[in-house]
Amino acid sequence: MYLCRFNRDRLGVVEEGVVYDVTAALDALPHERWPQPFGDALFRHWDTVRQAIRDVLPTAVGQSATAVDFYAPVATPSKIVCAPVNYLDHRNEADADPANFYHHLNKIQEAGLFLKSASALVGPSEGVWLRHLDRRNDHELELAVVIGRTANRVSRENALSYVAGYAIGLDMTVRGPEERSFRKSIDSFAVVGPWMVTADDLPDPSQLDIELTVNGEPRQQANTRDLIVDVPGLIEMASRFYALNPGDIILTGTPAGVGPVVPGDTIEARIAGIGAMRVAVNAA
Known part of the structure; x- marks a missing residue:
């Protein structure tokens, strides 16, 4: 899987030059109150998010990878x-x-x-x-x-x-x-x-x-x-x-x-x- 963060805070899967928007998979992340643990929440719950991506991907809307802005695939590493x-x-x-x-x-x-x-x-x-x-x-x-x-x-x-x-x-x-x-x-x-x-x-x-x-x-x-x-x-x-x-x-x-x-x-x-x-x- 080629996982990206695009257009600020959209989650995407890249396949053959197309970015499929699977941001809905982030709904599987549990609600966290302050103080959050160290590390990026997506990767703290990596198995859960990966399964949610698989569920969302078949109906995800795609657009050309040349038409989006790519941001770091990790948002908040601790180091x-x-x-x-x-x-x-x-x-x-x-x-x-x-x-x-x-x-x-x-x-x-x-x-x-x-x-x-x-x-x-x-x-x-x-x-x-x-x-x-x-x-x-x-x-x-x-x-x-x-x-x-x-x-x-x-x-x-x-x-x-x-x-x-x-x-x-x-x-x-x-x-x-x-x-x-x-x-x-x-x-x-x-x-x-x-x-x-x-x-x-x-x-x-x-x-x-x-x-x-x-x-x-x-x-x-x-x-x-x-x-x-x-x-x-x-x-x-x-x-x-x-x-x-x-x-x-x-x-x-x-x-x-x-x-x-x-x-x-x-x-x-x-x-x-x-x-x-x-x-x-x-x-x-």
């Missing part, structure tokens, strides 16, 4: 977990980059993971908005993993059973001496979309071609088999330190080819088995 320098070619690239102020953190096994503010999350139709035009702002293409149920101290052998699905991610960053999480948590600097492919339709995330272009110019090209720490390993690593809540997002790391963007650029990102998304770069 966005990021994997630093998780491709060998990118580690070599980072080591040689004079704009990298943290060469000592270029080994993920030693540095661990870091968090990006959930308020940075947007969908592709919202675009990237650059605040610091006097500094270098870089694109970083990543496979995004959406957690479907609470994962706490899970083993890599069982890790994929906690995944709801996968999407395309852009971990945007502004270069500078500040802490990594600070520079990467700017509003709009976590682009996820254009939809989420459920794990049953993409059972193996370990052999996916990924590529990114800017204004049609190839910048990044790799395969997820080249990850230093793979998806099960990242889930295991993260859940050793904190519980992953339903709807939490893991950005799995970026390959070599990281480069700058400026207002007016268009980023196009593709991941095999998921699709493609176009993202406009704007001045905030």
Whole structure:
């Protein structure tokens, strides 16, 4: 299933270029009073919503995917977990980059993971908005993993059973001496979309071609088999330190080819088995 959030808060299923409106399936969500638990309500009740979608889908109204705006398929993750320098070619690239102020953190096994503010999350139709035009702002293409149920101290052998699905991610960053999480948590600097492919339709995330272009110019090209720490390993690593809540997002790391963007650029990102998304770069 290709699940999307479109035109603000409509829930959709994408099939062969058509978005079918299954928003009525959200009626199956239980009423919750304050304070709500951590995580995204849709994924806290994932099994219930999936069954409701199946019930609604046969009579859902469809429209062309080119006619809708796509937002992040997760609305309210409790956290966005990021994997630093998780491709060998990118580690070599980072080591040689004079704009990298943290060469000592270029080994993920030693540095661990870091968090990006959930308020940075947007969908592709919202675009990237650059605040610091006097500094270098870089694109970083990543496979995004959406957690479907609470994962706490899970083993890599069982890790994929906690995944709801996968999407395309852009971990945007502004270069500078500040802490990594600070520079990467700017509003709009976590682009996820254009939809989420459920794990049953993409059972193996370990052999996916990924590529990114800017204004049609190839910048990044790799395969997820080249990850230093793979998806099960990242889930295991993260859940050793904190519980992953339903709807939490893991950005799995970026390959070599990281480069700058400026207002007016268009980023196009593709991941095999998921699709493609176009993202406009704007001045905030």
